[in-house]
Amino acid sequence: MANVVMYAKTTCPYCHRARALLDEKGVQNLELILIDRDPSRRPEMIERAGGRTTVPQIFIDGQHVGGCDDLMALERAGKLDPLLAA
Template sequence: MSQNKPVTIYTTQFCPYCIRAKRLLESKEVGFDEIKVDFDAAKRGEMTERSGRRTVPQIWIGDQHIGGCDELYALERAGSLDGFLAE
């Protein structure tokens, strides 16, 4: 298995979009650093400051902000996600 860029995903526990995004990454056997912001105002503030968005999930591949679940799936449909993930 090839090396992938680090993936960071800000989530909340019951968000269906967070679950979908994590499932896609897991189906590709991509590890990720999950930062749960449910009850952590500081982490949610960090996410908002980094992304400019208040919604979850917010996903980074390496240093590049991808966006949320819809953007992640759009990359997959376009055949670009594997390229973004590759080290």
């Protein structure tokens, strides 16, 4: 299964929704970076996400897939499972 990195905040409902989908998909290799607990990681997130400043920002095997809405769109299009299976 793919390695997933998600930049998030503890109180963000979109982060919780994205995490729930990843948990539902059985993602084992999830690195959760909480930028509200470690604000020094926020500039790293912005740089990796091409200037995006909102959370969550999700990366699957190093590929930026976007935020919660982007993750849900991948799921609806049937493209999330192949990314996670890589």
